[in-house]
Amino acid sequence: MAVSVPSDLWPQVERLLSRVERPSRYIDHEWGAHRREMAAYRVALMYPDAYEVGMANQALQVLADRLREIDDIAIERVFLPWVDMAAAMRETGVPLFTLESCAPVADVDLLGITLSNELTYSNVLEALDLAGIPLRAADRDDTHPLVIGGGPSAHNPEPMASFFDAILIGDGEDAVLEIVAADRAAIGRGAKRMERVRALAAIEGVYVPSLYAPGPDGRLVATAPAPGRVRRRVLADLDSYPAPTCPVVPYADVVHDRATVEVLRGCSRGCRFCQAGMVYRPVRERSADSIVRDALAGLTCTGYEELSLTSLSTADHSQLEAVLRRLVARLDGTGTAISVPSLRVDSFTVPLARLLGDGRKSGLTFAPEAGSQRLRDAINKNITEEEIITAVEQAFTAGWRRVKLYFMIGLPTEIDDDVRAIGALVERVLGVAREATPKAERGGLRVAVSVSTFVPKAHTPFQWDGQVPIEEVRRRQGLLRESMPHRGVELSWHDPSSSLLEAVLARGGREMADGIEAAWRAGARFDAWTEHFSLGRWLEAFASVGIDAAEAASAPYIQGGPLPWSHIDSGLAEGFLRLERSRTDSATTTPDCTFEDCTGCGVCPGLGVENVIAGGGSRA
Amino acid sequence: MPEGFKLRICFRKTGPLRFLSHLETGRAWERAARRARLPYAVSQGFTPRMRIAFGPALPVGTAGEREYVDILLTRFVPVAEVTERLGASVVPELGLVKCGYVSPAEASLASRLTIAAYEVEIEGGSPQQETERSLVTLMGTGSLSVEHKGKQKVFDLSQALPKEPEVRFVEGRTIIRMWVRMGDQGSLRPEVFVTAAVGRDRVVSVTRTDLLIDDDQGWRRPL
Structure with missing residues (x-):
């Protein structure tokens, strides 16, 4: 295969940097950045948002590490330039560039793009346009890179399907190697673009949208060689895949600027609203030894002052206390803080609080999600009010002075009493927090309450439900505001208008592509940034292509009927999802299969995997 | 400490x-x-x-x-x-x-280091003597008024620049060497001074080459 040296855009980029905000986003040369000048195959991995958001993405670091094991290929990072830089680039004719070689993105062989959430969709189009790559896969030719997506939002790939040549569903660690190998082999055979793309369809987990067309009932039907349903890719265990220990260490102040180790993947708690909890099954815990080893190696290599043990539910790890005890002992006196993302109140214990309380005292985050016991049962949150109160009491007794509580409104079956119950619960939390805090310190006591709007997602028991209309969401927000205590509470909202867009894009089908393109043409980008988001622009764009976005967000799907994601096999049995949905109406809970019996979700037999608990057996 | x-x-x-x-x-x-x-x-x-x-x-x-x-x-x-x-x-x-x-x-670096040496590279084809003359002329006016965040600030050049700037030609590049006094009142930015002397859009790059202590032993490096 021909070895190529990319063209260097740096002299042109450099001239723009004195004109833009935060130029350190564009300069590469961080500790841990790798540059491979000569390469037979070039891959660009992009997170479609600003550098400071994209650098927090662990998946890209994991995939880059995996691909770097292949000697003769170059792996480079790409982020979306901020609006000022994008304007300067267009003005001076500088195309989207990779960071390491400062080479045109359009010149790589494969462009991988993370689909992490719906609010980055317009950014994908902005990036393709800045790169000079045709937006629609159908318009690309042999001179353009293959554009491949993947990530959590890919579980309903349809709204973005026509912009991608292929989309990976599920875990990427092995699949990326197979994708690159298959494409290199195809290029080696002298294959043209269509043949290169078709070759990818043979890889498990890879969805090639151009090989699927709507059938008589609306479901997408595959053309050979594509499978009828694309089976989600899943790793059997995590321990054979070390966490990236020498990731790129940014200079800029980025989101989650710290060393991270993914301690487990998957969550079997079974919260009915949670897409991640459904589509990342089964639970795969990393062993305590490998967590401690990778955490210490990561801190040494990066020089980070904070370590985060990440996962969907870190406190559920069967050996978390042992892991923390070992880490605390090793990191004593180094000024290194250990943090965990949001905790389940029923896994929060006094020893855990003490272990995390050493080092810096960052705030604690709990997610009760709903205010009333009935609604918590309906969504299968499986925690009681007493558990919430006990956890808060323990945290404040252990020295925390700040706790953050996450709630959602608009969940299926919610009534006004459930909304008011959030206020009552916060009031009780505030009360026990005060009690547990010495009088002199009560002034600094804070309960932060963050409220978002429920977005129904594919492959969950709520996949058939529509979103509550935005006017009704606003009315319930008013109700909540009235019922919320004022002193000591910091109340914040996730903007319901962006939740509406999320619902449209999370639930929609292929027809959404025209709306997304129209919105981008009207100026939509950086939709996750409040200052750039305009619901009006999106509604108009959808209307211009004949889509009523409000209707698309709120109209339910019929059980048994076609869904835009019917051809994506996440491993979950439809019968399980239906049963879970019916249990919502009766507020019946379903236990966690890592503590109790199998719940019959279908993932283990369907995908040939099982739960991996670090200590062996079950967590009970 | x-x-x-x-x-x-x-x-x-x-x-x-x-x-x-x-x-x-x-x-x-x-x-x-x-x-x-x-x-x-x-x-x-x-x-x-x-x-x-x-x-x-x-x-x-x-x-x-x-x-x-x-x-x-x-x-x-x-x-x-x-x-x-x-x-x-x-x-x-x-x-x-x-x-x-x-x-x-x-004492802290921030309080000890009061002199900064710079090299400002300029482009545009004026001969060395002309560039030198521009600098001398500006120095001769004794002061420079600079707009910063909407406010006018007047620098006394003999205070702000404790040594006469020098012009050098190195491998076809014109480089102005200058020494700026730093203090609580802020310091004159070298590119602002050079632009005022030789005109707009001529500065190619600015490099701070040294930071110096100025005390009874004269100018010296902190290490």
Whole structure:
């Protein structure tokens, strides 16, 4: 295969940097950045948002590490330039560039793009346009890179399907190697673009949208060689895949600027609203030894002052206390803080609080999600009010002075009493927090309450439900505001208008592509940034292509009927999802299969995997 | 910084890394010290932090050849060893120039360093003498009024520039060397002075080549 040296855009980029905000986003040369000048195959991995958001993405670091094991290929990072830089680039004719070689993105062989959430969709189009790559896969030719997506939002790939040549569903660690190998082999055979793309369809987990067309009932039907349903890719265990220990260490102040180790993947708690909890099954815990080893190696290599043990539910790890005890002992006196993302109140214990309380005292985050016991049962949150109160009491007794509580409104079956119950619960939390805090310190006591709007997602028991209309969401927000205590509470909202867009894009089908393109043409980008988001622009764009976005967000799907994601096999049995949905109406809970019996979700037999608990057996 | 061993590090910030902000540069050195496993001292209290202190900020986009940072160590590590470990923990564009120990009682870099030497490269084909004349003419006016964040600020040039700027031709490039006094009242930015003297859009690059202490022993480097 021909070895190529990319063209260097740096002299042109450099001239723009004195004109833009935060130029350190564009300069590469961080500790841990790798540059491979000569390469037979070039891959660009992009997170479609600003550098400071994209650098927090662990998946890209994991995939880059995996691909770097292949000697003769170059792996480079790409982020979306901020609006000022994008304007300067267009003005001076500088195309989207990779960071390491400062080479045109359009010149790589494969462009991988993370689909992490719906609010980055317009950014994908902005990036393709800045790169000079045709937006629609159908318009690309042999001179353009293959554009491949993947990530959590890919579980309903349809709204973005026509912009991608292929989309990976599920875990990427092995699949990326197979994708690159298959494409290199195809290029080696002298294959043209269509043949290169078709070759990818043979890889498990890879969805090639151009090989699927709507059938008589609306479901997408595959053309050979594509499978009828694309089976989600899943790793059997995590321990054979070390966490990236020498990731790129940014200079800029980025989101989650710290060393991270993914301690487990998957969550079997079974919260009915949670897409991640459904589509990342089964639970795969990393062993305590490998967590401690990778955490210490990561801190040494990066020089980070904070370590985060990440996962969907870190406190559920069967050996978390042992892991923390070992880490605390090793990191004593180094000024290194250990943090965990949001905790389940029923896994929060006094020893855990003490272990995390050493080092810096960052705030604690709990997610009760709903205010009333009935609604918590309906969504299968499986925690009681007493558990919430006990956890808060323990945290404040252990020295925390700040706790953050996450709630959602608009969940299926919610009534006004459930909304008011959030206020009552916060009031009780505030009360026990005060009690547990010495009088002199009560002034600094804070309960932060963050409220978002429920977005129904594919492959969950709520996949058939529509979103509550935005006017009704606003009315319930008013109700909540009235019922919320004022002193000591910091109340914040996730903007319901962006939740509406999320619902449209999370639930929609292929027809959404025209709306997304129209919105981008009207100026939509950086939709996750409040200052750039305009619901009006999106509604108009959808209307211009004949889509009523409000209707698309709120109209339910019929059980048994076609869904835009019917051809994506996440491993979950439809019968399980239906049963879970019916249990919502009766507020019946379903236990966690890592503590109790199998719940019959279908993932283990369907995908040939099982739960991996670090200590062996079950967590009970 | 009281007891302990005060390590003074002289480093460069060049190439693409001249676009780092002061804060970003600081964080980079903090992490480099951790990677090098230096026995750094940590502050007491709720959020323990590395005991680290920086010299005067370098504007984003301006390169530096001899910038400084002090880190308090809890035990002595030979200079040769620190040099090796730190040198291996940074990228070349943010490279270690040298390091050594100073008295823990020594006043902070920010207060000691009052003279900054710069090289300003300009483009445009005026001969050396003409450039020199422009500089002399501007110096001769005695003061320069600068707009900063909507406010006019007048610099007394004999105070702001304690030594006459010099012009040099090096390999076909025109370089103006100048020395700027830094103080609580802010300092004159070299590109502002050069632009006022030779006209707009001529500055190609600005490099701070040295930071100096000015006391009864004259001008000297802090290390």
